[in-house]
Amino acid sequence: MTEPAVVVDHVSKKFRLFKENNRSLKSVAMRGRSVHEDFWAVRDVSFEVPKGSTFGLIGRNGSGKSTLLKTLAKILYPDRGTISADGKLAAMLEVGSGFHPELSGRENIYLNGSILGMSRKQINARLDEIIDFSEVGEFIDQPVKNYSSGMYVRLGFSIAITVRPDILVVDEVLAVGDSAFQRKSAKKFEELRDGGRTVILVTHSMANIRNMCDHVAWLDRGKLVRVGEAAPISAEYEEFMRSQ
Amino acid sequence: MTYFRDLWSSRELLLNLTMREITGRYKRTVLGQLWSLLNPLASMLVYTIVFGIIFRSDPGPGDPSGLDVFALWLLCGLLPFQFFQNAVNGGMGAIWANTALVKKVYFPRTNLVLAATFSAAFNWGVEMLILIVAILVAGAFVLPFVPLVLVFMVLFALLATGFGLVLAVVNVYFQDMQHIIGIALRLLMYLSPIVYPLSYVAARSESFGPVFGSVTLLDIYQLNPLERFINVFRQLLYDNRVPDLSDSMACVAWTVAALGVGILVFKKNEKRLAEML
Numbered sequence: 001m002t003e004p005a006v007v008v009d010h011v012s013k014k015f016r017l018f019k020e021n022n023r024s025l026k027s028v029a030m031r032g033r034s035v036h037e038d039f040w041a042v043r044d045v046s047f048e049v050p051k052g053s054t055f056g057l058i059g060r061n062g063s064g065k066s067t068l069l070k071t072l073a074k075i076l077y078p079d080r081g082t083i084s085a086d087g088k089l090a091a092m093l094e095v096g097s098g099f100h101p102e103l104s105g106r107e108n109i110y111l112n113g114s115i116l117g118m119s120r121k122q123i124n125a126r127l128d129e130i131i132d133f134s135e136v137g138e139f140i141d142q143p144v145k146n147y148s149s150g151m152y153v154r155l156g157f158s159i160a161i162t163v164r165p166d167i168l169v170v171d172e173v174l175a176v177g178d179s180a181f182q183r184k185s186a187k188k189f190e191e192l193r194d195g196g197r198t199v200i201l202v203t204h205s206m207a208n209i210r211n212m213c214d215h216v217a218w219l220d221r222g223k224l225v226r227v228g229e230a231a232p233i234s235a236e237y238e239e240f241m242r243s244q
Numbered sequence: 245m246t247y248f249r250d251l252w253s254s255r256e257l258l259l260n261l262t263m264r265e266i267t268g269r270y271k272r273t274v275l276g277q278l279w280s281l282l283n284p285l286a287s288m289l290v291y292t293i294v295f296g297i298i299f300r301s302d303p304g305p306g307d308p309s310g311l312d313v314f315a316l317w318l319l320c321g322l323l324p325f326q327f328f329q330n331a332v333n334g335g336m337g338a339i340w341a342n343t344a345l346v347k348k349v350y351f352p353r354t355n356l357v358l359a360a361t362f363s364a365a366f367n368w369g370v371e372m373l374i375l376i377v378a379i380l381v382a383g384a385f386v387l388p389f390v391p392l393v394l395v396f397m398v399l400f401a402l403l404a405t406g407f408g409l410v411l412a413v414v415n416v417y418f419q420d421m422q423h424i425i426g427i428a429l430r431l432l433m434y435l436s437p438i439v440y441p442l443s444y445v446a447a448r449s450e451s452f453g454p455v456f457g458s459v460t461l462l463d464i465y466q467l468n469p470l471e472r473f474i475n476v477f478r479q480l481l482y483d484n485r486v487p488d489l490s491d492s493m494a495c496v497a498w499t500v501a502a503l504g505v506g507i508l509v510f511k512k513n514e515k516r517l518a519e520m521l
């Protein structure tokens with residue numbers, strides 16, 4: 001067994017469901033405190049992600065896989081348990097978030113790159129690669145508000161994929177661009193994996209799971225059902241989904 | 245300590261976010277960056293006409309500088325105040341305005357608030373530079389005091405950051421806050437010696453007598469942290485003298501307190517911001 005890249009240890013995540021908009025000052029002042037219910041989106045989940053693996057999170061809608069992914073990405077924090085990562089972790093939950101519409105593509109590369117944790121020097125070194133991969137061509141010096149939605153997400157994806165973290169956390173953003181770009185992206189992920197990097201992804205596409213993942217964790221209603229080698233578990237999962 | 249290390253390692257991000265604030269705002273305008281100067285200029289014109297000419301607010305000549313120009317005297321207080329207003333408003337809205345980013349990417353959230361204060365500070369710096377040139381042209385040799393002005397500008401910016409950090413968090417929980425603060429800032433402007441000199445308040449306080457015990461109206465009036473800073477900026481820029489020790493100490497105390505509370509509150513709530521938005 002190789003060393004784990006990420007250890008998820010008894011993680012639980014709770015959300016407070018507020019009744020309509022009762023977070024205003026008025027409602028708090030009137031009632032003294034706001035009314036809410038607790039909802040446990042992730043309950044006591046533990047697993048290890050082996051180093052260099054491509055690890056898929058699968059489950060039905062509302063199974064808590066996206067919440068868990070956001071917790072891995074450090075956007076949400078577990079209410080119980082801990083997550084520890086060995087190495088630099090970057091998340092790609094939405095491409096192009098943080099683009100400023102009035103700034104040019106080039107300026108946005110620097111802005112977005114630094115949001116994702118790249119230094120100016122690193123961005124300079126990879127600038128051509130990013131522009132090349134995004135296929136936006138001469139539009140790179142145009143404000144991104146003039147971009148087509150395809151160009152917008154392609155540029156966002158190119159920046160994120162170029163960060164080259166030790167661990168990459170990805171939400172279903174693989175379906176970006178046309179089929180040619182998708183093939184290119186899939187190849188990029190393979191390169192990452194072959195380079196010994198760990199990829200953790202959430203996807204609904206069983207084809208993606210079969211083609212890319214070597215390990216999966218199956219979640220249902222916030223609880224872990226199975227974790228381990230991709231092939232047997234995804235077969236079992238598909239069986240389960242058909243029975244629903 | 246990891247908090248400050250995280251912040252330090254993301255300094256390039258802070259720079260880029262600040263640049264985004266500065267260059268993004270006037271990108272589609274013909275006058276561009278000039279707009280940030282036209283605003284204080286317009287306020288100066290209005291307040292000079294209303295309070296300097298119509299109401300005859302008379303601060304007297306600067307001592308020992310001998311300067312006697314109402315507009316310059318006004319700007320020494322108005323520019324810091326307008327910076328404070330912009331920085332606090334910007335800082336307060338920083339998390340809320342960047343909801344998409346906060347919900348999708350991890351980075352030290354403090355950067356968003358700092359970028360708002362820094363971009364306001366950048367504009368303020370340009371304004372102060374022009375003010376200093378104008379004071380020189382008007383015949384006061386203000387240059388020896390410029391280093392001290394810079395020190396107090398940094399302190400004042402940190403004070404605004406402290407307020408911004410607290411309000412950014414509060415505003416995520418209660419959106420009522422931005423409206424309350426909008427009104428509060430407008431009141432604060434007239435509760436600070438910006439369009440009238442402090443001596444007017446002192447005279448009123450004298451004739452009114454003590455409110456309770458030995459506490460006078462002036463003492464209550466001086467609880468406003470901006471009042472001390474405005475005094476200091478006036479003493480440095482308009483009067484050309486070293487500021488009172490008590491005023492300076494009050495400035496430092498307010499800054500340390502506001503920044504301390506700001507960092508504590510922000511750090512405690514930072515992790516929950518994404519789910520509260």
